[in-house]
Amino acid sequence: MKKIIITLSIIFGLTILLGFLFLKVYLPMYTNHGETVSVPDLSGYTFDEGVEILSNSGLQYQVSVDSSFSTDEKPLAILKQIPEANSQVKSGRRIYLTLNARNAPMLKMPNLINNPLKNAQEILANMGLERGEIIYVPDIGINVVLGQKYQGVDIKEGAEIPKGARIDLTVGDGLGNQILTVPNLIGMDEIDAEFLILGSSLRIGEKYFVENDTVPSGKVFKQSPTSDMQVKTGELIEIWISKEKF
Structure with a gap:
């Protein structure tokens, strides 16, 4: 009986010792327990810059198929990352990146x-x-x-x-109730005519460029409404401009 008890005690002790060694030595070595890396913040970096940062941190990357677009960031800038910045991960962990589209949709x-x-x-x-x-x-x-x-x-x-x-x-x-007289634009340059229209509290309507044998190119030869007509503030004034012949 004494030998049996001693044998069982030895087996029990060896079991505890092996369990301790497995949990505290082998398993941590196998899983790199305690060897973690802080995920860097990649927001705003270009793709090439982000890859270099991850490589220096001992991390890998994978680009997400879905891309987004932001006018505030450069093309191919990193917009999102998983896991997030400052997360603690194991060395060699893959970081998923969402990039800014090269061209705006x-x-x-x-x-x-x-x-x-x-x-x-x-x-x-x-x-x-x-x-x-x-x-x-x-x-x-x-x-x-x-x-x-x-x-x-x-x-x-x-x-x-x-x-x-x-x-x-x-x-x-909201000041469109005033009655105004349409100015005479005939013979004026296009720019001068536009300036006079706006200065008269009217608006520029359609501009038509038409060949005219008697009027120099760039000059207004017709307008609608015609000059001296009474219109409301903000009325659209259309003009016809002589086009250069080719």
Whole structure:
């Protein structure tokens, strides 16, 4: 009986010793227990810069298939990472990266004409477009959008523009009830005519470039409404301009 007890005690002791060695020595060595790396913050870095940082930290990377787009960041800049910055991970862990698209996705221009300014701004924001300059012109509609421009040119509904584009808005100031006399624009240069139209609290309408044998190129030879007519503030004035022959 004494020998049996001694044998069982030895077996029990060896079992405890082996268990201790397995949990405290072998398992930590096998799993690199305690050897963690702090994930660097990669936001704003370019892809090449981020890869170099991860490599120096002993981490790997994988680019997410889904990309996003931000006008505030460079093309291929890192927008998102998983795990997040400052997370503690094991050396060699793969970090998943979401990159900024190289080119902005194209959107179709909405129709903002006749919308209140507040609504127009919400539409632009919801579509990922930026509101640019607000140009007030005399018109009976106060804070009503009368025109929309992209890069200084009128843009129509449905035209394709890049996400993040700045859209300038022409807006009525609510002072359109005054009666004005249309100035005479015949014979004026295009720029001078536009300046006189705007200076007369009127708005520039369509411009037509037409060949004219008797009028030098760049000169206005027709207008609508005609001069001396009585119109309201903010009325559109169309002009016909002589085009150079080729």
